[in-house]
Amino acid sequence: MAATTFEMDGSVMEGGGQILRVSAALSCIQGASIKINKIRAGRSTPGLRPQHLSGLELVRDMCSGNLEGATVGSTEITHTPGKIKGGNHIADTHTAGSVGLLMQISLPCALFAQGPSELCLKGGTNAEMAPQIDYTLKVFKPIAERFGVQFVCDLKMRGYYPKGGGEVVLKVNPVKELSPINLTERGNITKIYGRAFVAGVLPFKLAKDMSTAAVLHLISNHPPQLFCDSVLTNVCVYADKVGIEAAEMLLRNIRHNGCVDEFLQDQLIIFMALANGTSRMRTGPITLHTQTAIHVAEQLTNAKFVIHKSEDEHAKDTYIIECQGVGATNPNL
Numbered sequence: 357m358a359a360t361t362f363e364m365d366g367s368v369m370e371g372g373g374q375i376l377r378v379s380a381a382l383s384c385i386q387g388a389s390i391k392i393n394k395i396r397a398g399r400s401t402p403g404l405r406p407q408h409l410s411g412l413e414l415v416r417d418m419c420s421g422n423l424e425g426a427t428v429g430s431t432e433i434t435h436t437p438g439k440i441k442g443g444n445h446i447a448d449t450h451t452a453g454s455v456g457l458l459m460q461i462s463l464p465c466a467l468f469a470q471g472p473s474e475l476c477l478k479g480g481t482n483a484e485m486a487p488q489i490d491y492t493l494k495v496f497k498p499i500a501e502r503f504g505v506q507f508v509c510d511l512k513m514r515g516y517y518p519k520g521g522g523e524v525v526l527k528v529n530p531v532k533e534l535s536p537i538n539l540t541e542r543g544n545i546t547k548i549y550g551r552a553f554v555a556g557v558l559p560f561k562l563a564k565d566m567s568t569a570a571v572l573h574l575i576s577n578h579p580p581q582l583f584c585d586s587v588l589t590n591v592c593v594y595a596d597k598v599g600i601e602a603a604e605m606l607l608r609n610i611r612h613n614g615c616v617d618e619f620l621q622d623q624l625i626i627f628m629a630l631a632n633g634t635s636r637m638r639t640g641p642i643t644l645h646t647q648t649a650i651h652v653a654e655q656l657t658n659a660k661f662v663i664h665k666s667e668d669e670h671a672k673d674t675y676i677i678e679c680q681g682v683g684a685t686n687p688n689l
């Protein structure tokens with residue numbers, strides 16, 4: 357296997373861990389070796405962090421590949437994949453490194469495996485600057501299912517910064533191919549659900565205060581069609597700030613009129629690139645993470661992306677990302 361060798365510059369654009377995840381997964385699925393250099397050159401501590409290393413080792417194990425140069429801190433790795441077999445695998449970041457990001461690198465590979473995969477992923481389930489496990493299950497999963505992606509994720513234990521110690525078990529069935537998606541009609545927002553929680557010794561009351569502050573902020577700043585039902589109380593000032601930030605982030609993503617938020621955008625690019633046909637997704641302003649994922653996907657596959665600005669004068673910050681996917685097929689099914 358692996359007659360072709362791809363090369364990827366890990367310093368381009370966003371210059372972070374996402375380049376590793378997208379390029380390692382795409383090369384594995386296509387059975388091509390990959391050499392990635394200048395890894396995370398855009399970050400203050402360049403090179404592989406423990407969670408990036410665990411992700412690469414997981415993919416190596418899933419396909420019985422040969423991974424060279426991968427240690428914490430290394431800035432250049434080469435991975436030569438074998439066949440993606442499926443089966444049981446464990447990845448442990450030994451830190452609060454995000455299990456959501458371990459899923460990002462491993463899920464696309466598991467879809468193109470010979471049989472079902474069961475992945476035990478350990479680390480942070482609720483890490484900063486990464487998808488919270490709740491986000492992956494409530495936001496990412498239902499949209500991923502539109503591509504034909506089927507997985508079950510059992511949250512065994514939550515893990516937070518700095519200890520980590522969280523665990524999820526992800527069960528994935530392989531697919532023959534992925535279907536393209538059309539995410540261009542948002543429909544009306546009829547209900548908003550939120551979830552607030554605290555960890556460790558923090559009092560439960562803080563979670564209630566956060567949610568109250570979020571609801572209060574939504575009610576006083578909502579677009580006219582929204583209505584939130586809630587009992588308002590006095591709020592603690594710190595919890596207040598976190599709740600307001602969450603509400604503001606939601607409102608920002610409602611206002612731009614797209615069908616996905618600023619994070620889902622980049623997380624769907626790899627599936628659009630692999631799908632069999634033309635996918636379209638309506639978004640707000642295109643993030644650097646999304647531009648980077650598109651760059652990597654176009655370098656490593658024949659997928660073609662085009663971004664149109666919305667012509668609707670009431671939707672000035674709205675874009676359509678269109679992708680002619682390569683129609684990757686699973687030769688084992």
Ligand SMILES: Nc1ncnc2c1ncn2[C@@H]1O[C@H](COP(=O)(O)OP(=O)(O)OP(=O)(O)O)[C@@H](O)[C@H]1O
Pocket residue numbers: 370371372373374375396399457484485486487488491618619620622623645
């Ligand atoms: N609040 C959030 N909700 C959902 N997803 C998020 C959130 N914050 C970040 N993400 C997602 O997490 C990923 C972060 O990628 P990024 O390359 O920045 O992280 P990383 O692997 O930790 O690397 P680095 O440490 O180099 O930044 C992106 O896919 C982004 O969409």
